[in-house]
Amino acid sequence: MDGHIYGYNLPISEKTKSVPWEEKVRIIEEVKSDFRFKEYIFGCLNCGVCTASCPSNRFFDYSPREIVQRFLEEDVEVLYDMMHEYIWACSQCFTCWIRCPFVNNPGGLVAIMREVAVRNAFEATKDLLKPYGRVLLKVMTTGNQLSADMLQPDFFPDWGPKMADNMENLRAKRMAIPFDVGKSVKTAWEVSLETAIEMYTIWRETGIFEMLEKLDPNLYNVIMDIVEENEERYEEMYEEE
Amino acid sequence: MGLKPKKLKEVFIMAHGHHKEGSILMYPEKPPFPLKEYHAHYDHIFEMMEELEAKGEILIHRITEEHQPVHVYTRTGRIKVIPTNKLWHHKSCGQCGNIPGYPASVFWFMNKFGLDYLNEPHQTSCTAWNYHGSGTSNPVALAAVWLRNMHQAWKTGYYPLIHCGTSFGSYKETREQLIMNKELRDAVKPILKKLGRLTEDGRIVIPQEVVHYSEWVHAMRYKIKELYEKEGKAKGIDVSNVRVAIHNACHTYKMIADDYPYDPEVFNGQRPAASTAVMQALGAQVVDYSTWYDCCGFGFRHILTEREFTRSFAIQRKLKVIYEEVKADVIITHDTGCTTTFEKNQWIGKAHGMFYPVAVMSDVMFAALACGAHPFKVVQLYWNCSAYEPLLEKMGITNWRELKKEWEDTVKYIAELEKAGKYDELMEFFKTYDLYEPYSRTSTGMPKASATAAMPLFKS
Numbered sequence: 001m002d003g004h005i006y007g008y009n010l011p012i013s014e015k016t017k018s019v020p021w022e023e024k025v026r027i028i029e030e031v032k033s034d035f036r037f038k039e040y041i042f043g044c045l046n047c048g049v050c051t052a053s054c055p056s057n058r059f060f061d062y063s064p065r066e067i068v069q070r071f072l073e074e075d076v077e078v079l080y081d082m083m084h085e086y087i088w089a090c091s092q093c094f095t096c097w098i099r100c101p102f103v104n105n106p107g108g109l110v111a112i113m114r115e116v117a118v119r120n121a122f123e124a125t126k127d128l129l130k131p132y133g134r135v136l137l138k139v140m141t142t143g144n145q146l147s148a149d150m151l152q153p154d155f156f157p158d159w160g161p162k163m164a165d166n167m168e169n170l171r172a173k174r175m176a177i178p179f180d181v182g183k184s185v186k187t188a189w190e191v192s193l194e195t196a197i198e199m200y201t202i203w204r205e206t207g208i209f210e211m212l213e214k215l216d217p218n219l220y221n222v223i224m225d226i227v228e229e230n231e232e233r234y235e236e237m238y239e240e241e
Numbered sequence: 242m243g244l245k246p247k248k249l250k251e252v253f254i255m256a257h258g259h260h261k262e263g264s265i266l267m268y269p270e271k272p273p274f275p276l277k278e279y280h281a282h283y284d285h286i287f288e289m290m291e292e293l294e295a296k297g298e299i300l301i302h303r304i305t306e307e308h309q310p311v312h313v314y315t316r317t318g319r320i321k322v323i324p325t326n327k328l329w330h331h332k333s334c335g336q337c338g339n340i341p342g343y344p345a346s347v348f349w350f351m352n353k354f355g356l357d358y359l360n361e362p363h364q365t366s367c368t369a370w371n372y373h374g375s376g377t378s379n380p381v382a383l384a385a386v387w388l389r390n391m392h393q394a395w396k397t398g399y400y401p402l403i404h405c406g407t408s409f410g411s412y413k414e415t416r417e418q419l420i421m422n423k424e425l426r427d428a429v430k431p432i433l434k435k436l437g438r439l440t441e442d443g444r445i446v447i448p449q450e451v452v453h454y455s456e457w458v459h460a461m462r463y464k465i466k467e468l469y470e471k472e473g474k475a476k477g478i479d480v481s482n483v484r485v486a487i488h489n490a491c492h493t494y495k496m497i498a499d500d501y502p503y504d505p506e507v508f509n510g511q512r513p514a515a516s517t518a519v520m521q522a523l524g525a526q527v528v529d530y531s532t533w534y535d536c537c538g539f540g541f542r543h544i545l546t547e548r549e550f551t552r553s554f555a556i557q558r559k560l561k562v563i564y565e566e567v568k569a570d571v572i573i574t575h576d577t578g579c580t581t582t583f584e585k586n587q588w589i590g591k592a593h594g595m596f597y598p599v600a601v602m603s604d605v606m607f608a609a610l611a612c613g614a615h616p617f618k619v620v621q622l623y624w625n626c627s628a629y630e631p632l633l634e635k636m637g638i639t640n641w642r643e644l645k646k647e648w649e650d651t652v653k654y655i656a657e658l659e660k661a662g663k664y665d666e667l668m669e670f671f672k673t674y675d676l677y678e679p680y681s682r683t684s685t686g687m688p689k690a691s692a693t694a695a696m697p698l699f700k701s
Contacts, residue, residue, distance in 0.1 A: 035422050036380065055536050055558070059550050091543060092373040093491040093536035094410075098498045114376030125376075131546040132375050143365025146338035158548060160588030162626040172656035175667075176648070177341050178618055178674055179348040180360060188337035190691040192362040198389055198436050199365050205432045206382035215377060233690060 008066050008078050015123070016081040024080040027120060031079075032071075034112045040105040044068045050096035050106055062089035064096040064106030071109065079113075084124035087113045121214040133219050140212065141226040143199050144188040148174055197234045200227050265291065265301065265449050267320040274503065274510025276318050283499040284319050286420045290447065298426065300440050302395045302448040311460035313502040314510070321502065322450055323460040324402070328358045329394035333405030334366040335577030342602075342621025343580070344404055346609035347454055349619050350461070353468060353612070359399045362691065364390050369411035370578075374541035384415050384429045385436075388445060392438040395446045402452055406576030409453040410496030416451060417497060451500070453493055455575035458605050459502050459515040462522040468612045469523055476613045478637045480525045485607075486569035486599075487520065487527060488559065488583070489513045490576030491536045516575045516604040523611050528567040532558050538586075539578035552586040556595050560587060564597035571600040571632050573607055584627040600632035601625065616641055617648035 016024070031037065050064040051057050057064075067087075070078050090110040097105040117125045129136075139145045153164040166173075174183050184190050203209050213220040266287035293299045304310050308324030315321050328351075336343040351358050368386050372378040394401040403409045419425050426445065433439050440446060458465070469478075494501040494513040504514035506521065512533075520527050538554030540547070560583065563569050574580045584601035602610075606620050616622045616638060622629050623645070633641045651674075658667045 035424055036418065039418075039421070053534065055538060055554050056540070056550070058558070059553055088542065091536060091538070091540040093540075094495040095491060095534070095536060098495040111373070111376065115379055118376045128546075129375050129377075129542075132542060135371060135545065136375060136377060139366070139368055139371045143368070144334040144338065145366055145368070145370045146334045148338055148341075151339060156585070158552065158589040159585040160626050162588075163585075166624055166626075169652050169656050172652045172659060173623075174341070175659070176618070176652050176655050177345055177621065179345045184691070187691070188334035188366070189332055190362045191365055193690040195363045195365055195393075196691075198438075199386065201436060202382055202385040202389070202432060205435070206379060206385065208378055208382050211377050211379075237690060 008063075008070070008082075010061060010081070010086070012077055012081050013084060015084060016077065019080065021076075024076050027083065027116060028074075028076050028079050030116050030120075031109075031112050034115075036108060036112060040108040040112075041068060041071055042102045042104055044072055044102060044104065047101065049099045049101070050104070053095045053099050054091075055093060055095070056089045056091050060089035062086060064090070064110075067106045067109050067113075068104050083113050083117045084122060085128065087117070088125075088128050118211050118215055126215060129215060133216060136212065136216075136219060137223060137226075138187075140203065140208070140223045141196070141230070142187045143191045143196055147185065147187045149185045193230060193234050193237070196230055200231065264288070265303070265322075267322075268318055269314070269320060272318045273314045274318075274505045276316075276510075283417065283497065284317055286417055289420050290449075293420065294444075297442070298444060299447050300395075300444040302391065302400065302446055304400060304449050308400050313456065313460060313514070314504060315500055316503045316510075317499045319499075321456070321500070323452055323456050324400045324450075325457060325460055326356045327399055328356070328402040328457075329397060329399035330358055330360045331364060331390060331394070331401050331403045331405075331408065332360075332366075333408065333577050335370065335581065336404055340577065340580055340603075340621070340624060342606055342619065342624065343577070345619050345621055346603070346605045346614065347404065347457075349609055349614050350458075350465070350468075350605065350612075354461070354464060357399075358402075359397055361397070363393050367405065367408035367411050369407050370541055372411070373407065374545070380415070380418060380425060381428045381432070383411060384419055384425060385432045387412050387415050388429060388433055388447075389436060389438050391448055392433070392446045394448075400452075401448055402454055402457055404454050406453065406455075406490040406492045407578070409451060410492030412451045413497035413500050416447060419445070419447065453501075453515075453575075455493065455515040455604060456502055458519050458575075458608065462519040465519060465608050465612065466522040466524075469608075473612045476637075477639075478611055478613060480523050480607075480611050480636055483525045483571065483632070483635055484528050484567065484569045485520045485525045486530055486563045486567055486572050487517045487533070488537060488572055488574050488579055489516065489533075490574065490579050493575060516573055519604055519608055520573060523608065525607075528569055530562055530567045530569075532562045535559060537574075537579040537582040539582045541578070544578065544582060551582060552589055555582050555586045556590050556597065559583065560590070560597040560599060561595065564599055569599055570635055571602065571607065574601065574603050575605075576603075584625050587627055598628040600629040601627045602629070610636060610638065615644060615648075617645055618651070623648065 048065050054064050056062045087110045090107060092107055094107045096107055135145055148170055153167055156163055171185050174185055266284060290301055294301050304322045304324045307327050309326040310322045311325055312320045313323055332344055365386060391401055502514045503510045504518055507514040507517045517527055535558045538551045540551055543551045563572060572583050580601055580603055587598055590596045609620055610616060614620055
């Protein structure tokens with residue numbers, strides 16, 4: 001049957017239909033096997049308080065109540081379908097979490113589902129996160145997610161004419177901040193090289209680089225070039241000492 | 242009156258019905274305001290932390306007298322200990338990158354109060370913005386990043402103060418996960434060992450309290466008030482007529498909701514107290530509005546790649562309401578994303594006849610202005626895309642045009658010196674520049690290199 005009697009009103013996508021049942025079960029089991037799952041879902045009155053206060057629900061076809069209900073009903077087909085695009089509407093504000101009388105955390109469930117979608121290289125995830133590549137490049141290589149030079153007026157015309165003024169003489173403006181809180185233009189602050197090297201070890205040991213490779217092989221290659229270059233610089237520094 | 246600074250031993254200890262001398266879990270003798278207890282079980286993690294420490298699994302980085310602790314209440318009535326001195330500043334990439342006047346205002350107050358702190362480059366961000374935006378991480382990585390940063394703070398002898406709301410929320414959640422789940426501790430421990438980030442006897446370092454800068458501002462609000470009355474008012478600044486709408490950040494009070502300040506003086510303990518309480522202390526007019534509970538629309542991924550959602554939500558659910566319902570002069574925030582969302586998404590509203598101009602800034606930026614900080618050199622308002630000028634006028638900072646010109650001339654002068662390669666002159670100039678630190682103070686001397694350059698700062 002396409003769609004459902006209540007709630008999830010989207011027809012099950014062709015993408016989901018074409019996936020073997022066992023694979024869909026495997027993916028949903030991967031979500032449920034996360035140690036956080038049991039801490040994020042306890043029961044559901046179907047009261048809808050989560051959805052009523054959800055910001056994403058106002059502008060997207062998205063409902064945190066649906067997420068919780070589908071897990072409780074073990075509706076593999078719908079849950080798998082949600083993992084293509086549906087879950088990416090969530091704002092991760094956790095209003096659902098603080099308001100739920102059962103202390104369910106639908107936003108937390110979405111976080112697990114997103115992580116599993118990235119790890120399993122869902123096509124929709126790759127497409128959705130393409131414009132997010134600049135942030136991934138920055139955070140994976142420097143440990144900062146944002147920097148002053150990322151706010152290019154061309155990327156943010158909707159932010160108005162003051163944005164363009166801000167970017168004039170940017171480097172001098174950063175240097176003129178009378179505290180060392182952000183003198184760097186390329187990073188939010190200068191992260192020491194040895195700290196970045198420690199962070200690369202964390203990414204390696206926890207499989208984050210592998211996630212990246214599956215998500216965007218080109219971006220992964222660029223990131224690894226920078227990582228290896230920094231590791232070489234660090235080794236040279238260490239040898240000099 | 243809120244709680245005055247007290248020594249820990251003077252606080253009546255009543256941890257879930259039993260008394261334990263020296264415990265980090267503390268409650269007042271009577272509930273400070275009407276309490277909802279339905280998920281106060283969170284507080285139990287403090288007892289579990291003590292148990293894990295007794296077993297030799299973790300080391301609790303304790304808040305001691307040298308941190309000049311101030312006590313506040315949380316939503317469950319627990320006494321949360323806020324260190325106010327000897328702090329390790331765990332900076333925010335969003336704030337330092339996009340709202341530099343935000344952390345600059347924090348440091349300005351620290352210097353004004355003569356407090357001891359460390360602002361060093363041996364830290365990464367929490368990386369949680371990325372996780373909430375892209376899902377490209379996992380709990381073990383997030384825990385390792387957090388514990389690496391916390392170990393660095395502990396190693397220096399300074400106590401971590403978290404600038405970013407998302408870092409604060411993520412760290413609170415990560416701590417709960419670590420305490421409650423042996424499998425997470427077992428997964429992260431070998432990584433920390435490899436990094437040299439365990440104690441000598443192999444324990445994980447976990448801070449007694451995860452502390453957000455807005456909690457520090459909350460704890461320091463009476464000192465801030467004193468400074469306002471002494472220095473701000475002397476400059477002709479008066480905030481008593483300023484209408485202030487508070488926007489609390491989701492990741493501070495909705496993530497691990499039981500670990501954020503509430504106070505009987507702020508809506509009788511039924512709403513988060515930080516930010517509101519400091520505005521009340523300064524004598525500003527805090528105005529209530531119907532959508533106070535809504536988020537800003539930031540969405541982590543949405544602000545960058547689905548901006549139509551962010552701007553629609555920000556305009557329709559917050560800016561319009563605040564402008565029409567309560568006619569606020571300023572929206573006061575206490576996090577990075579909310580500040581950016583509100584101040585950057587006003588101009589575009591003109592396209593749909595939905596232009597609701599209102600100034601936007603964080604609690605500490607407003608407080609710094611009230612206390613006489615330079616609106617451009619310190620509070621860095623030139624970055625702000627919202628109309629802050631009417632607010633400055635209303636606060637009595639009527640010379641803002643001259644102050645802006647002073648700032649612009651400084652920027653031009655620095656640009657000219659750098660263009661000419663006159664680094665020595667630049668350094669000489671900075672020596673006379675108010676409150677300037679030429680490099681970060683570090684625990685291990687100057688950084689030899691950074692993640693983006695061989696030499697930090699000017700020559701990079």
